[in-house]
């Protein structure tokens with residue numbers, strides 16, 4: 001009995017998106033075989049394990065490596081490779097009252113933002129974690145792609161997420177999303193940006209999300225001007241806590257413009273008790 005038997009994923013669903021896949025190393029097209037995907041351009045091979053395509057290219061984008069080689073999110077990428085670590089993360093969101101309340105509010109915000117964009121044929125959730133937000137996406141798309149760099153998270157999601165349709169699951173880095181340009185209608189990226197230590201990584205993230213999305217992106221970031229961050233800054237000389245990895249709304253707007261999109265809504269998760277905001281970026285149509 002394999003660990004995925006509780007919620008088997010249909011191999012057909014990976015086939016459904018085979019045409020949309022692109023090599024995370026060279027962007028070449030991928031051919032789907034019996035238990036692996038092979039790049040037709042560079043011949044790299046990517047295993048498919050229990051229906052999960054292992055397409056994660058770990059590491060930092062080239063710009064970060066050149067500018068700040070020691071300051072990267074590389075270590076964070078390793079945090080949820082094991083299912084036990086992913087389980088601990090996801091159970092805490094199920095058990096703690098404050099986290100359950102946060103999830104409820106996140107669901108409500110996502111419902112509203114996605115509802116404003118009309119139904120999607122294909123939606124990408126990266127990083128999907130253990131599928132905490134997936135039940136919301138189910139109602140807004142015909143096909144959901146759940147991707148995370150942590151294999152443990154993707155496996156946890158496959159075991160626990162109940163959806164009305166099959167999801168496609170893969171490991172992937174948000175810095176090298178293994179999809180062609182405009183492959184999905186929209187992409188959601190929650191709670192990753194504030195783990196990225198450099199402006200180069202944050203810009204790369206935003207650029208990749210917008211590259212693979214034909215219409216829109218919803219992305220969370222930690223607002224530099226939030227009360228939560230201002231208080232943290234004020235306390236820093238005393239409690240020595242490191243600064244949060246933040247962005248201003250203006251920075252998000254400028255980056256979105258540079259990558260062909262407009263910031264059209266930016267609700268706060270909780271105005272007083274959280275610094276997280278949801279940015280809805282809508283692509284300019286040619």
Ligand SMILES: C[S@@+](CC[C@H](N)C(=O)[O-])C[C@H]1O[C@@H](n2cnc3c(N)ncnc32)[C@H](O)[C@@H]1O
Nearest residue numbers: 077080127128129132148149150173174190191
């Ligand atoms: C805080 S969790 C959020 C997961 C989910 N979006 C949620 O809100 O529950 C952050 C996730 O980012 C993943 N991660 C870290 N670096 C990544 C990267 N470069 N690309 C894709 N996922 C990444 C981690 O494995 C982890 O599951």
Ligand SMILES: [Zn+2]
Nearest residue numbers: 023026039042
């Ligand atoms: Zn390739």
